Amino acid sequence: MRFFIPLLLALAVAFGAQAQQPGRILIVSPHVGEVIDAQEKATYGLFPYYSANDFQQARFEQAPDSAITLYAQLRDGRTVLRPFTRAQFEQTSQAIEQRVQELKQAGVAVNQPATPAAADSIGHRYQVDLLTGTAFVGELVALRPAQLEFRTSDLGIVQVERANIKRLEDLTPGAIRPLAEDWFDIGNGNRLFFQPTARNLRKGEGSLQSINLLLLGANYGVTDNFSIGILTSVVPFVPLNDQLLAFTPKLSAKVSETTHVGGGILYIRVAGESAGIFYGNATFGSADNNFTAGLGYAFASGEVARTPVVQLGGQRRISRRVSLLTENYLITDSEAGIAGLYGIKLNWRRTSLGLAGGYVLSYSDGLSSTYAVPIFYDFTFRFGKPGK
Numbered sequence: 001m002r003f004f005i006p007l008l009l010a011l012a013v014a015f016g017a018q019a020q021q022p023g024r025i026l027i028v029s030p031h032v033g034e035v036i037d038a039q040e041k042a043t044y045g046l047f048p049y050y051s052a053n054d055f056q057q058a059r060f061e062q063a064p065d066s067a068i069t070l071y072a073q074l075r076d077g078r079t080v081l082r083p084f085t086r087a088q089f090e091q092t093s094q095a096i097e098q099r100v101q102e103l104k105q106a107g108v109a110v111n112q113p114a115t116p117a118a119a120d121s122i123g124h125r126y127q128v129d130l131l132t133g134t135a136f137v138g139e140l141v142a143l144r145p146a147q148l149e150f151r152t153s154d155l156g157i158v159q160v161e162r163a164n165i166k167r168l169e170d171l172t173p174g175a176i177r178p179l180a181e182d183w184f185d186i187g188n189g190n191r192l193f194f195q196p197t198a199r200n201l202r203k204g205e206g207s208l209q210s211i212n213l214l215l216l217g218a219n220y221g222v223t224d225n226f227s228i229g230i231l232t233s234v235v236p237f238v239p240l241n242d243q244l245l246a247f248t249p250k251l252s253a254k255v256s257e258t259t260h261v262g263g264g265i266l267y268i269r270v271a272g273e274s275a276g277i278f279y280g281n282a283t284f285g286s287a288d289n290n291f292t293a294g295l296g297y298a299f300a301s302g303e304v305a306r307t308p309v310v311q312l313g314g315q316r317r318i319s320r321r322v323s324l325l326t327e328n329y330l331i332t333d334s335e336a337g338i339a340g341l342y343g344i345k346l347n348w349r350r351t352s353l354g355l356a357g358g359y360v361l362s363y364s365d366g367l368s369s370t371y372a373v374p375i376f377y378d379f380t381f382r383f384g385k386p387g388k
Contacts, residue, residue, distance in 0.1 A: 026060040026068065028089060029096040033162065035059050035143065044099045046092065047072065050080075060089065121170060126150065127185075128160060129167040135184065137171070169286075186323075186347040189287035190219075190227070190250075192313045193341045193356050193376055195327040197292045198262035198283035200252040201227045204384045211378045215244070220384075225252050233270075244270040259284055275300035281311060288317035307333040313340075321347050325356070337362040341376050354378045 025034045032040045036058045041047055047058065050072055058072040068084040084092075122140050128150065129135045138150030138158060148165070150158045167185070187207075189199045194211070201207070201221030209217040219229035229248035246269070252262030263280035281294025291314035298305045313327035328340035343356030358375035 026062050026089070028060055028093050031096055031100055037146070043103075044096045046096070049082075050074070060084065125171040127167075127169040127171060128165060129169075129185070130160070130164050131166045132164070184320075184349050185287075186317075186349075186352065187287065187382055189283070189285075189290055189315070192292070192315055192325050192327045193343070193354055193378065195292070195311060195313050195329075196248070196250055196262075196264060196279070196281070197290065197313075198252050198260040198281045198294075199287065199290070200225060200250060200260075200262065205382065206384045207380050207382045209378055209380045212376065217248075219248070225254075226250070242271045244268060246276075258286065273301070277309070278304075279311065285314075288315070288323070290314055305333070315345075317347075323347060325354070343374070343376070350382050352380045352382075354380070 027034050028036075032044070036046065038052065038055050038057065041050075041055055041058070042052060047055065047070075050058075054074045054076070056073045056075050058070055060068060060070055062068050068086065068089050070082040070084055072080045072082065074080060122143065125137060125139050127135065127137050128148075136150070136152055136155065136158065138152040138155075140148060141151050141157070142149035146162055148160050148162060148168075150160065152158055188202050188205070189197055190201050191197055201219060203221050203224050206218065206220040209215075209219075211217065214235055215231060215233055217229060217231040219227055221227045227250050229250075231244070231246040231248065233244035235243065247267045248264065250262060250264035252260055254260055260283045261281070262283075263278075265276060265278055267276040268274065275298070277296045277298045279294055279296035281292055283290050283292045285291055292311065294311040295308040296311060297308055310330035310332065311327070312330070313325070315323050315325040317323045323345045324343075325345060326340065326342040328338060331337050331339075338361040339359065341356040341358050343354065346353045346355075354377060355374050356376040
């Protein structure tokens with residue numbers, strides 16, 4: 001029964017990856033955020049049917065039937081509802097963007113894109129990273145046009161200017177973390193142990209990796225959607241021409257906050273021969289808690305395999321420093337079988353240490369299995385400053 005352990009871990013990770021549900025508030029433009037105040041109304045020439053003396057703030061909300069309504073709060077305490085069609089909503093967005101360009105050409109400073117936080121996220125716990133380098137975890141208790149207010153365990157009530165927020169991560173119910181702990185960023189979840197996910201390195205972010213002391217790798221995020229990597233062996237007493245050399249370019253796209261799709265190539269050259277795999281995959285969840293499924297087609301000597309390799313894997317961050325990971329490969333040809341890795345990663349702010357056991361389950365000639373613990377260990381150092 002032991003061969004079920006890795007598969008059960010994979011299922012546990014899959015069900016543990018929580019998807020953040022979209023909020024009811026619509027953001028017409030990142031330059032105004034979810035709440036549009038009187039200054040923004042004047043700057044971008046919005047809502048001419050409300051006078052500047054009466055207007056206080058407004059927001060767009062979308063009902064379950066997709067109807068859009070503008071909720072305008074006036075200075076006398078009234079809240080006025082005004083229906084908006086999708087076309088009117090888009091026209092407002094375009095008008096703001098056009099005004100931004102006009103202000104920039106005139107040399108006038110404009111608001112930077114605001115950090116999103118929906119009104120129905122009040123009560124959620126967030127990790128907040130500020131431009132000053134300070135980070136804390138707190139419960140969102142109030143939203144204001146220019147500020148967010150959090151309740152923390154050791155700092156009490158903290159009010160933060162939106163313009164000072166660098167990164168705001170919602171810690172979903174599946175990843176509730178103690179407020180007293182500093183759950184620092186451990187990367188964008190771009191890979192498991194060896195298997196790539198559909199998430200990518202962020203622009204300007206890179207990593208250096210040592211696998212089992214015999215493989216050295218480097219990866220770099222050229223953009224938020226494209227990264228390039230290289231991997232080489234350093235086996236003692238093996239001539240340089242016979243060492244392994246691999247390239248790992250990857251493209252990805254963000255479908256939603258919790259869904260990414262991607263694809264890439266693992267191209268290997270060793271002792272004058274080449275081989276590799278083309279793959280495509282999808283990842284569901286956050287950077288810390290996610291599940292990945294994909295297909296890959298191996299190639300060697302100019303030939304491509306007729307049947308794919310199915311890739312399944314995921315990770316779950318269970319504490320400040322510890323993440324559980326598993327990656328599994330299902331071979332679907334006549335040599336059918338399953339192989340994979342399962343283990344943990346120990347995380348620090350810039351480094352991580354991965355320790356994994358491995359298994360091979362063959363069922364082409366009767367059921368047989370092989371285990372090795374540990375079979376995989378790696379040390380990773382992250383460098384650079386992410387673009388977001």
